[in-house]
Amino acid sequence: MTMSWQTILAIGSGGFIGAVLRAYLNGLISHKIPHDLPYGTLGVNLIGSFIMGLLIAYFMHTTIFSLHVKSFLSTGILGALTTYSTFAIESFFLLNSGHIALALANISLNAFGSIFMAGGGFYLAKYFLKA
Numbered sequence: 001m002t003m004s005w006q007t008i009l010a011i012g013s014g015g016f017i018g019a020v021l022r023a024y025l026n027g028l029i030s031h032k033i034p035h036d037l038p039y040g041t042l043g044v045n046l047i048g049s050f051i052m053g054l055l056i057a058y059f060m061h062t063t064i065f066s067l068h069v070k071s072f073l074s075t076g077i078l079g080a081l082t083t084y085s086t087f088a089i090e091s092f093f094l095l096n097s098g099h100i101a102l103a104l105a106n107i108s109l110n111a112f113g114s115i116f117m118a119g120g121g122f123y124l125a126k127y128f129l130k131a
Contacts, residue, residue, distance in 0.1 A: 006068050007067065007068055007071050010068040010069070010071045010072040010076060011071050011072065011075045011076040011079075012076065013072065013076065014071070014072040014073060014075065014076015014077040014079075014080070015075075015076045015077070015079060015080040016080070017076070017077050017080070018076060018077040018078060018079060018080025018081040019080040019081075021077070021080075021081055022044050022080060022081045022082075022083055025040070025043060025044050025047070025081075026040035026041060026043070026044055026083070027040065028040075029043040029044075036099075036102055037102055037105060037106055037109075038086075038087075038090045038106065041083050041086050041087050041090055041110070042087075042106070042109055042110055042113065044081055044082060044083055045082050045083060045084070045087060045110050045113070045114050046113050046114060046117045047081070047117075048078050048081040048082035048114075049082065049113075049114035049115070049117040049118040049121070050117040050118065050120060050121040051078060051081075051121060052074065052078050052082075052118055052121065053117065053118040053119060053120060053121025053122035053123075053124075053125065054121040054122070054124065054125040055070075055073055055074055055078070055121075055125075056074070056122060057121070057122045057123075057124075057125035057126045057129065058125050058129065059074075061125070061126075061129045082114075084110075087106070087110050090106065091103050091106050091107050091110075094106060
């Protein structure tokens with residue numbers, strides 16, 4: 001499958017916005033909440049997952065958005081906003097430094113929390129779209 005240059009541009013420009021937003025939110029959350037657990041990464045993963053659930057439900061409900069807009073928002077912005085590569089290395093460092101309980105908490109909160117938030121966003125959007 002080949003992508004059009006418009007889709008590539010949509011994903012790339014959304015990725016720029018999402019990456020900057022991730023750095024900002026991660027820093028803001030990390031600064032506001034003293035921690036041993038990387039709450040900044042957790043926060044952006046949960047927020048991004050919730051928004052992804054909202055968007056997918058809305059995309060399923062309407063046909064007003066083009067593939068380019070959908071790609072810009074989901075793959076671009078949210079793909080760059082959520083930080084699973086950061087999550088993976090932070091979990092590795094926690095495990096490697098012997099902080100097993102923190103590592104398991106980080107893994108569980110990110111994995112299950114993100115799934116829960118994606119589902120929550122999806123069902124919240126479906127609820128409001130029925131009205």
